[in-house]
Amino acid sequence: MNERILHLGKLMTPLTLHPDRLFSPEPRQRDLARAIYATVKDLPIISPHGHTDPQWYADNEPFTNASALFITPDHYVFRMLYSQGIALEDLAIPRRDGGAVETDARRIWRIFAANYHLFRGTPTRIWLDHAFHQVFGIRERLSPESADRLFDSINASLAMPEFRPRALFERFNIEVIATTESPLDPLTHHAKIRASGWKGSVITAYRPDPVVDPEFEGFAANVARFGELAGEDTSHWDGYLAAHRKRRGFFKTMGATSTDHGHPTAQTSDLPAGDCERLLRKALDGAITSVEAEAFRGQMLTEMARMSLEDGLVMQIHPGSLRNHNPFVFARFGRDKGADIPTRTDYVRALKPLLDRYGNERKLTLILFTLDETSYARELAPLAGHYPALRLGPPWWFHDSPEGMLRFREQTTETAGFYNTVGFNDDTRAFLSIPARHDVARRIDCRYLAQLVAEHRIDEDEAFELAPELAYGLAKRAYKL
Amino acid sequence: MNERILHLGKLMTPLTLHPDRLFSPEPRQRDLARAIYATVKDLPIISPHGHTDPQWYADNEPFTNASALFITPDHYVFRMLYSQGIALEDLAIPRRDGGAVETDARRIWRIFAANYHLFRGTPTRIWLDHAFHQVFGIRERLSPESADRLFDSINASLAMPEFRPRALFERFNIEVIATTESPLDPLTHHAKIRASGWKGSVITAYRPDPVVDPEFEGFAANVARFGELAGEDTSHWDGYLAAHRKRRGFFKTMGATSTDHGHPTAQTSDLPAGDCERLLRKALDGAITSVEAEAFRGQMLTEMARMSLEDGLVMQIHPGSLRNHNPFVFARFGRDKGADIPTRTDYVRALKPLLDRYGNERKLTLILFTLDETSYARELAPLAGHYPALRLGPPWWFHDSPEGMLRFREQTTETAGFYNTVGFNDDTRAFLSIPARHDVARRIDCRYLAQLVAEHRIDEDEAFELAPELAYGLAKRAYKL
């Protein structure tokens, strides 16, 4: 029982991180997992895909306060609070119309603390407790009673130089981190980081959704601006492709080793150039149908694969999220407000046009993600266990959790093995959660390996060889880092 | 080994209910589960959704015999026997054409006993053994040899006053039970219960399928009768809606706190009133297409949500069963004969019209059920973890089982947490199974909580706080009981 203890004259509930957390409670597997984990827990973090803000590392300004750090920017946090009836305005989520939102960070923090029980059993709880304990040295569980003490303690820490972004980056032992930018981004923060002489490795990744998705807000204007940046006539197919080649090249100068594609489905196309020209024309004219828009996005995946064969960028597809499901939330607060919902996603027929053309290329690396776990054993593992170009990305978004990670291994390993996977991605904009997320992934992988050994499905020496691959080596090699 | 023992001069196989049943066999988790379960096992039963017959409580007549109690009315039991080649006539399932069926209850019981091995590993076996042991004090496992002894023993009990419905209701410690009635039901049994002075709380729930589903047998006649009961002209859209409002109001006088909707899909619609009028017209004329019928049912879900905001009734959607899959069984025996089969069910697009309109309402409670477990992690948990109006119903029908309940928790908790769920529903017409079903749910939830503690994913005090919520509190609050 986690009894309250008397501390400085007050009853408090301690916050502890048990050294065996997330391992199987069965003693033999726990002991094995512990031994395997000991060999990987201190490996540097490879973060090949994520959404942290490069400005943090460029400007190295302090984070402002606990609420602004942990609540307002984290859609996992505020979607749960919203689901239980708390207004987003009360959590300082900015309104598009400039309407009033809560400005008192302490009041926001108290709402969060009063509802911390909602996160029981969720990975968010694991990530937060890890950050409180490991980053801020907090030893008291968040609760309505402890809310102010934690708020003050975190804020006091944030004011110190060792809590600035670059110091945390180094303390987190991040070997390299990738951010994700649009082709329209001038990458000035990345340039500033490079010019600063700081040794932290922050690289970009090419995410062309705003200029390849005809249904993206402002597509035509985006493509025009894209043409200006690249010095190409993007109103024609050839110029449009040339602009991609140039911007990809520019992104490579800022360290990019990968591209990323967040499409509603995994649909790919392989159309004649004339059709592409016509689709681009209709898209720029705002006259494209949704079926044609799907074909155009699908065509661009095939084009990106072709360019990857030329310039070596690793390709990632993140399909299957129905964005902005809630029109009220979208109208009032905009994108990325916890209202994106997964949908059933087909890979077998969807990827065929691209794979027919490039699936047998050993020099192409195409990393597949899914929000539809039913595809693990049925589609993704069989595909990745055959096509030389394919690899499986780690469990993503709603599945980046202990149970989700176990399901991923249980449902992909028997058909695709370990070596067709690419290690872990934290895929986060919550900087403070990065060590926690990698720790969860390492623990769950060690747990899984321990189980395989305990069931005599692999030998113990093999588990010790696999663990650093899953924690470090596979990501580094797959992403060419 | 469960060895046969010598009892009253006969070899018999004992029937035992192990105190640790359904807990993890791993000692630490078992001990934790045991301790947590001890705090919830005697909590009163909240049964917010089910199909017991209100006449039982109204008339309080004795149940007739073991076969009529356990076999003939239980589609879980007779579908399994039928799948292995036993004719439904031999189990006394009434034929629509009045054809002969077995009338000897003992002979039916012997068939059942001879095939009791078919239920190994099924929840039916757990429910039956629980009822035999706990309700009837039987200590011998059902088998061909013991068949007659159990039959006689159960029948002898049923003749006693303490085995009448009200006595069992009290002995089962049911705090409140909801039955489910059509708007066409006069609720006379409920009125009789209320008038009787008996303190047992039996309430109704509004299940309008016969008057909202144009494909329901006798739809036009149902709607006409509906109009008569409500004193409204249901041949027009306004009168039809007004009739719903009135009947909902009447159901509330018989304790209803909820509505329930058993649709083939989760499709919702949000149509202009003119279209609704036209669809109603075509439905009443028997001229509606299946696509239009789907639109009409979907519209009625949105209308029901609107009325729920007015009158406070909690709304339940039970979609995804393809009813009467077997035309031979339907023609000969009618509905609900074990031939309803689940189908893939989409929620993300299907619910959008309703959610676009009412998903952000904090005063609406819309409880979602599924027969398609793939929707747990992919659709239902992400939806319920965002929309204030949504909650997740417990595992349902084919998934109301130990493995099904574990999968539900494992696949929903990480995204939706515990507090977007609503405790357990027994959803049964098998009165004797109610304590068993709630006991299974409590044991599995305690097992799951014990696992989370043993893996250091929640603290022990939190498990003790959550357990009574899952067993009692969440259901009581979600259903406003």
Place this chain on the structure above:
Amino acid sequence: MNERILHLGKLMTPLTLHPDRLFSPEPRQRDLARAIYATVKDLPIISPHGHTDPQWYADNEPFTNASALFITPDHYVFRMLYSQGIALEDLAIPRRDGGAVETDARRIWRIFAANYHLFRGTPTRIWLDHAFHQVFGIRERLSPESADRLFDSINASLAMPEFRPRALFERFNIEVIATTESPLDPLTHHAKIRASGWKGSVITAYRPDPVVDPEFEGFAANVARFGELAGEDTSHWDGYLAAHRKRRGFFKTMGATSTDHGHPTAQTSDLPAGDCERLLRKALDGAITSVEAEAFRGQMLTEMARMSLEDGLVMQIHPGSLRNHNPFVFARFGRDKGADIPTRTDYVRALKPLLDRYGNERKLTLILFTLDETSYARELAPLAGHYPALRLGPPWWFHDSPEGMLRFREQTTETAGFYNTVGFNDDTRAFLSIPARHDVARRIDCRYLAQLVAEHRIDEDEAFELAPELAYGLAKRAYKL
């Protein structure tokens, strides 16, 4: 730790098969599983469905070498190697154009050994290690260092009489094995086996895909040849059906007790004879659309069910594989080269036409397989738990693995029970893997039964009664062997 040991002056990594492999590591469940397994491990092998070559048993020639035995014919092995960039030519996969492929078996074996780590965590690894250890007496793990030693050792064994096919068949304790042949096959190998006086029971099964699938290569020629073999005019519907009846009869003389149907979907049809005639005509003329081809295949499933009621052959449907997904591999190497990929598969609506007609027949046995595990709990168990004609085949192809088998039991038993399943199929052309595959199935089933006992869901005596049914009895009875 599996430490290297000094053996004959060399460091080597031992190869061991732990007696408790695949059991739960939790001591109580492990001990129970061990005890149950002891009662079934030596039962004869019933192999009611598979793809071994009858010529092996007919001619009883020695297998040539380790590579030709383990690598070149095994699509599980070469698809994994191919996925990691190894050319199929380097593994001696024959090219359709007669182009050069590797001919040095030792060089192929070395490639395999250098990549043996890719199979960690896969069932292929389990099968191979089992064959190395149990069949060839190898005590050293395959690795680049040990490659040549294993190659030489296996080859030396293969030259000995006790490693010829019939000797291995007897050593494997195979009571009966079914191969799978097209109606166009003259079954000369089966005739030779029967004429030889050898007591090994090798039977055929009727797999009519080449003459029922209008999209099969050479369909019209196949049907013409089919007519010649049967002495029927297969250009007309009646003659075409009559040819099936005759060839089924002929297959029965070679021991067939079953038919098998490998369709892209589970679609069935029930069309008037006139439509069937027209579809056959179009199919033979090469003028059939893909929708019509689907209808024709579906019709043939219903026809096969009708014939099964006449002649007693058990019917198997293996749907849901999208064959030859990779056009490059198909063009260069042909069918069955690891490029078949599972797809989502519906059963509930697809099977309805056939079930409407024959689902209630107790004398029909229709065994369903799936590559889409989401259908286990949602569709297949509910269907098999109701229809007298239906049974569930074991986990198939990509799911014939420890995790796959556990998921099958966990997701089907609660609704369909054990007695609506049919034991294990190895379904393999890899002869040496047969004992390993059956051993895996027996171990996993014993593990599952031990878990049910340890959780007090069944009694111990029931587990001991069920185990031999799952390992032997159910298959023997379901397939009428």
